[in-house]
Amino acid sequence: MKALVYHGPGKRAWEDKPRPTLQDANDAIVRITTTTICGTDLHILKGDLPLVTDGRILGHEGIGVIEQIGTGVTKFHVGDKVIISCITACLKCDFCRKQMYSHCRHGGWILGYTIDGTQAEYARVPQADGSLYNLPAGSDEEAMVMLTDILPTGFECGVLNAHVKPGDTVAIVGAGPVGLAVLLTSQFYSPGAVFMIDLDDKRLAVAKTFGATNLINSADGHAADHVMKLTGGAGVDVAIEAVGIPATFAICQAIIAAGGRIANVGVHGKPVELHMEKLWDRNISLTTRLVDTVTIPMLLKIVQSGKLQPSKLVTHRFAISDIMKAYDTFGNAAKEDALKVVLTTGGPRS
Amino acid sequence: MKALVYHGPGKRAWEDKPRPTLQDANDAIVRITTTTICGTDLHILKGDLPLVTDGRILGHEGIGVIEQIGTGVTKFHVGDKVIISCITACLKCDFCRKQMYSHCRHGGWILGYTIDGTQAEYARVPQADGSLYNLPAGSDEEAMVMLTDILPTGFECGVLNAHVKPGDTVAIVGAGPVGLAVLLTSQFYSPGAVFMIDLDDKRLAVAKTFGATNLINSADGHAADHVMKLTGGAGVDVAIEAVGIPATFAICQAIIAAGGRIANVGVHGKPVELHMEKLWDRNISLTTRLVDTVTIPMLLKIVQSGKLQPSKLVTHRFAISDIMKAYDTFGNAAKEDALKVVLTTGGPRS
Amino acid sequence: MKALVYHGPGKRAWEDKPRPTLQDANDAIVRITTTTICGTDLHILKGDLPLVTDGRILGHEGIGVIEQIGTGVTKFHVGDKVIISCITACLKCDFCRKQMYSHCRHGGWILGYTIDGTQAEYARVPQADGSLYNLPAGSDEEAMVMLTDILPTGFECGVLNAHVKPGDTVAIVGAGPVGLAVLLTSQFYSPGAVFMIDLDDKRLAVAKTFGATNLINSADGHAADHVMKLTGGAGVDVAIEAVGIPATFAICQAIIAAGGRIANVGVHGKPVELHMEKLWDRNISLTTRLVDTVTIPMLLKIVQSGKLQPSKLVTHRFAISDIMKAYDTFGNAAKEDALKVVLTTGGPRS
Amino acid sequence: MKALVYHGPGKRAWEDKPRPTLQDANDAIVRITTTTICGTDLHILKGDLPLVTDGRILGHEGIGVIEQIGTGVTKFHVGDKVIISCITACLKCDFCRKQMYSHCRHGGWILGYTIDGTQAEYARVPQADGSLYNLPAGSDEEAMVMLTDILPTGFECGVLNAHVKPGDTVAIVGAGPVGLAVLLTSQFYSPGAVFMIDLDDKRLAVAKTFGATNLINSADGHAADHVMKLTGGAGVDVAIEAVGIPATFAICQAIIAAGGRIANVGVHGKPVELHMEKLWDRNISLTTRLVDTVTIPMLLKIVQSGKLQPSKLVTHRFAISDIMKAYDTFGNAAKEDALKVVLTTGGPRS
Numbered sequence A, B, C, D: 001m002k003a004l005v006y007h008g009p010g011k012r013a014w015e016d017k018p019r020p021t022l023q024d025a026n027d028a029i030v031r032i033t034t035t036t037i038c039g040t041d042l043h044i045l046k047g048d049l050p051l052v053t054d055g056r057i058l059g060h061e062g063i064g065v066i067e068q069i070g071t072g073v074t075k076f077h078v079g080d081k082v083i084i085s086c087i088t089a090c091l092k093c094d095f096c097r098k099q100m101y102s103h104c105r106h107g108g109w110i111l112g113y114t115i116d117g118t119q120a121e122y123a124r125v126p127q128a129d130g131s132l133y134n135l136p137a138g139s140d141e142e143a144m145v146m147l148t149d150i151l152p153t154g155f156e157c158g159v160l161n162a163h164v165k166p167g168d169t170v171a172i173v174g175a176g177p178v179g180l181a182v183l184l185t186s187q188f189y190s191p192g193a194v195f196m197i198d199l200d201d202k203r204l205a206v207a208k209t210f211g212a213t214n215l216i217n218s219a220d221g222h223a224a225d226h227v228m229k230l231t232g233g234a235g236v237d238v239a240i241e242a243v244g245i246p247a248t249f250a251i252c253q254a255i256i257a258a259g260g261r262i263a264n265v266g267v268h269g270k271p272v273e274l275h276m277e278k279l280w281d282r283n284i285s286l287t288t289r290l291v292d293t294v295t296i297p298m299l300l301k302i303v304q305s306g307k308l309q310p311s312k313l314v315t316h317r318f319a320i321s322d323i324m325k326a327y328d329t330f331g332n333a334a335k336e337d338a339l340k341v342v343l344t345t346g347g348p349r350s
Helices: A039-046 A141-147 A150-160 A177-189 A201-209 A223-230 A246-255 A296-305 A320-331 B039-046 B141-147 B150-160 B177-189 B201-209 B223-230 B246-255 B296-305 B320-331 C039-046 C141-147 C150-160 C177-189 C201-209 C223-230 C246-255 C296-305 C320-331 D039-046 D141-147 D150-160 D177-189 D201-209 D223-230 D246-255 D296-305 D320-331
Strands: A002-006 A012-016 A028-036 A062-069 A081-084 A122-125 A132-134 A169-173 A193-198 A214-217 A236-241 A256-264 A272-274 A285-287 A314-319 A340-344 B002-006 B012-016 B028-036 B062-069 B081-084 B122-125 B132-134 B169-173 B193-198 B214-217 B236-241 B256-264 B272-274 B285-287 B314-319 B340-344 C002-006 C012-016 C028-036 C062-069 C081-084 C122-125 C132-134 C169-173 C193-198 C214-217 C236-241 C256-264 C272-274 C285-287 C314-319 C340-344 D002-006 D012-016 D028-036 D062-069 D081-084 D122-125 D132-134 D169-173 D193-198 D214-217 D236-241 D256-264 D272-274 D285-287 D314-319 D340-344
Touching: A002 A320, A012 A320, A028 A081, A028 A141, A039 A320, A062 A122, A062 A141, A081 A141, A132 A296, A141 A150, A141 A296, A141 A314, A141 A340, A150 A177, A150 A256, A150 A296, A169 A177, A169 A246, A177 A193, A177 A201, A177 A236, A177 C177, A193 A201, A193 A223, A201 A214, A214 A223, A223 A246, A236 A246, A246 A256, A246 A272, A314 A320, A320 A340, B002 B320, B012 B320, B028 B081, B028 B141, B039 B320, B062 B122, B062 B141, B081 B141, B132 B296, B141 B150, B141 B296, B141 B314, B141 B340, B150 B177, B150 B256, B150 B296, B169 B177, B169 B246, B177 B193, B177 B201, B177 B236, B177 D177, B193 B201, B193 B223, B201 B214, B214 B223, B223 B246, B236 B246, B246 B256, B246 B272, B314 B320, B320 B340, C002 C320, C012 C320, C028 C081, C028 C141, C039 C320, C062 C122, C062 C141, C081 C141, C132 C296, C141 C150, C141 C296, C141 C314, C141 C340, C150 C177, C150 C256, C150 C296, C169 C177, C169 C246, C177 C193, C177 C201, C177 C236, C193 C201, C193 C223, C201 C214, C214 C223, C223 C246, C236 C246, C246 C256, C246 C272, C314 C320, C320 C340, D002 D320, D012 D320, D028 D081, D028 D141, D039 D320, D062 D122, D062 D141, D081 D141, D132 D296, D141 D150, D141 D296, D141 D314, D141 D340, D150 D177, D150 D256, D150 D296, D169 D177, D169 D246, D177 D193, D177 D201, D177 D236, D193 D201, D193 D223, D201 D214, D214 D223, D223 D246, D236 D246, D246 D256, D246 D272, D314 D320, D320 D340
Parallel strands: A169 A193, A169 A236, A193 A214, A236 A256, A256 A285, A314 A340, B169 B193, B169 B236, B193 B214, B236 B256, B256 B285, B314 B340, C169 C193, C169 C236, C193 C214, C236 C256, C256 C285, C314 C340, D169 D193, D169 D236, D193 D214, D236 D256, D256 D285, D314 D340
Antiparallel strands: A002 A012, A028 A062, A028 A122, A028 A340, A062 A081, A081 A132, A272 B272, A285 B285, B002 B012, B028 B062, B028 B122, B028 B340, B062 B081, B081 B132, C002 C012, C028 C062, C028 C122, C028 C340, C062 C081, C081 C132, C272 D272, C285 D285, D002 D012, D028 D062, D028 D122, D028 D340, D062 D081, D081 D132
């Protein structure tokens, strides 16, 4: 079969690889029909994640059809159309029992990371009963592939951890795809105002169409001042970090109201300075989280109710055989005005 | 009357001051019968809190008898024996309505800070209806004065914010009076193990008698290693910082389990380094809080049930007229084996 | 002044009464500009609430301008435009401290019940600091008067108590004004489906325009069967009772899913049969509540954000001097297609 | 092998049955070393549970050694000493994913009910990975067998559902084994007072030794009056029903404070009258639950910490071969002063 293979920093190829086979009783082999590229895949290609070795098939998001299942798989059958969570969950370990699938002792994030992934014609999904979800009949696959990672990430790490409440004033720092996923899912709770903070006016304009009430371009270095002015000096109830660098984390600290909640979504590569000398008496909370994807069933219901349109995030569509080009586009997201690119075996949707 | 007056860094005196008078309809004038000295008072004396000006009467904890009330006070009467919260609460502002009395727009921590305090024969308590609590008949005053600040601080900022649950493994960093207050109140929730971490073996020994299950002297610089060994590499469910310096904050970060909760109780004077590069995917929470004293009614009930003996914290007793000596003792806590010192108008209890 | 006065079962008059005067330092005298009639007022007129005595001015909802304040009132000034909560809260008692204003020891529901109310040109509001809210400048009074009772009732007793979550399947039994208030406010949490159950097709049609996804006319006595069919036999996550009789309470029990939550909003006059033989092992919760109006500040923010249009509930508008006619209309709500009637001193809005 | 077999109402025998064999890949065959008898077993023998058919081996609690496992079992090995939960959990279905194992679509309560149970020399445990827990080395089996049903029942259905908080006033109606399990586990949260209500003074005396602060014999029909007097007319914060009949349920309703929580633990056979005409405005919650046994890991930690001594509940010990006699004793619990009887293959402990 064909697959997108990592060959060390900066090197990737769409090339032949052996079709995956069952290795464990709980495995499923899925024929991929839709997949996408994650910002994390770009990090891998930069060489930032040393656990990814030469020869690894990338991709941890996907939808497909079950071709084969191990004897231990009880919830799914050959022929089922399934959503593949980016997080593999055994359901049995102590972390899974606490709904912390991200830290599953036999899974967590492994697809396209420590084992081969979903940017291929076929993928092996371990712990299939815990890692797959039935695709509702008649679903739009490109919408539903957003439920495999980006939407639960924004929702769980951002919105749920920050306990967004009706009427809250929310600031989201970072209007990339993940920040926009936070924006979309924050609206499940009817915040009173959502401030979107980014360097890129085009992304901010997108945020406006997604429901942001105020746009703040942080290029002038005064984002925090703008927020404080907008809130009459009080700061925001909720600040969500969706970038992963010290500067954006600093904005969150500077704008959080007494009693507020900072939720970190961004992937950080270095320590940040935490101003405990200012925050110790401010009654705030700060949370971190790797997505557990425990909310996929809830998100499915919301999509089906029409209250969430995940395909809003999709700007580019490719045939999976054009994935090398899709990576080019996604890798130049700013220039290409790209949010999420979707790859399908049936070729681009018209 | 006599009062303990601050005269700039390092300078204090027990001297004559005019008796306080009603300044607002919601004031009460309380004749102090019991008071104590807080670690914060020592900070003030070091000059760390520039809002405290020369001439200020110190003290934000106390018990006494109401001598006079303003016309707006409806819950209390002259002659009532009352507990004075360290936090003044108007009950009417937005923060008070959210039970965040610490940030009351007409109060918060002001006693012995921006207005005269309780280390005196008489004190004026503003917002009396929100800031006083009836002392149950027959109460032990020296036990109950611990409910004015230190016990709610340990309980609210530490135990409640960290959501200590039955069976949890809890680490408390700092075995000073506040850390010990955390220890005492953590036991309301039946943790499975409580590790106490401090540099001072004598304080650790006290912690043992207060219910700590494991003692760790951090003098060797390897406290975190010890904790990780004790937990089989998993870390603790709850880490509570009760010192307020970067080194102890660092221990909390190093020992927190995936899914764990760090609660900060210590007063910090400078920024700390937060290892987001390690914590971003660990599903942890970190909280800060200035005590709201909203749990005083709950603590009162627990003391009355006999499940909490606050007087365990009291090591030294003085007549209030000996407060200069009491400060000396408390200021040399390590050498004097002092935890809390209690001052009474009736003189030292035998 | 003129006021709507109760004179025993079935008897009411718009007649002269003395203008109210300050009786307590915490009172405010409010010149009423907008008021409304509540279903409870009709109950009073039927003689169902024996605590209401001959001569009582009715009404517990209103907006107006402060004419006079007692010396204890600190948050408001003469001339302030205010929203009058139907619940009077001293903010100081143990219940108020727990945000249970409905059970305030010096208030609760008293306006137009045990003391004179708001269907008058002037009203005395006790505990003004806890019972009034500033009307935001430029607000639509007829929308905002919905925040004095009906919207917090639907929201607090129904939506909050039932913990409506995104994607939930919700059934609301009763499409009268209160049931519709539940419907409007349930949408703050993005339920997946909202079933509206009522005997009256016209009210159901209104519910449709307010966001109900499924309408069930219970006239055939098979409402529960319809719900079970719609949910594939699973039942609903949330059932909200908004009528107050055994039959509608029975529907809630019959349709609740395992793990579901029943929230009672209706005012009940007699016991109901609770099928514990069926429910004991179903992991359900059932809640009751008298509105606390603690969410008025949150609701104000949501109205200001444009996410809630309370005036949807208003079908009829009268000058307050026509309140006798307004009662006739509201008392024949079904025939008149009336939801809420609004009375203003300025006369009907064009 | 030998097993305790049900032969229709009133009939049981200790007789030969074939040793169970693996029927599914997720099964385990456990050699029973310790088991016990539940009040539910007596209900079965009365014929109250028609799903139990002639020939069924009873028992849903036990500890033993794994003799054989199916190919799908991954967490356990032959030779492991295990605790058998009374609830079978597949971990994969929607209810298990929500921690509602009691409603597992492939399990729930089935042992000794719809399939053969644990009062035998060997038992087949389906869904072994979700239904078994490793017995910590060196554990006291008779203590640990209390974790298979009675302690999680008291804890989950009673204490957790009622949100017992430090300082709360708690009433437990019913001092049988389940009520006493509520009493023991309520103390994890340091209630201020625990009232125990029962008809039997001997059981009340046991409750006293288990930590009840007040004993109320309800034989005079005035239990509610006594509680109201003890609470100064306020009622209790928490009322836990641990009997399962209308009269005890009525007590709970009569004594609950405004804002209180009623948690039902008892198994009910008929409807109860719910006084909504009194409760509708009292801001109470009422919960039901079949035990999920999700807290077994937490309870294990607490037992290991020494904060819970489950063997307090054990009054009688038998060899499993004497189980007919053990049933006689347990069936005459009042006369025999029996709480829990423990059966071991090694014979009675000295």
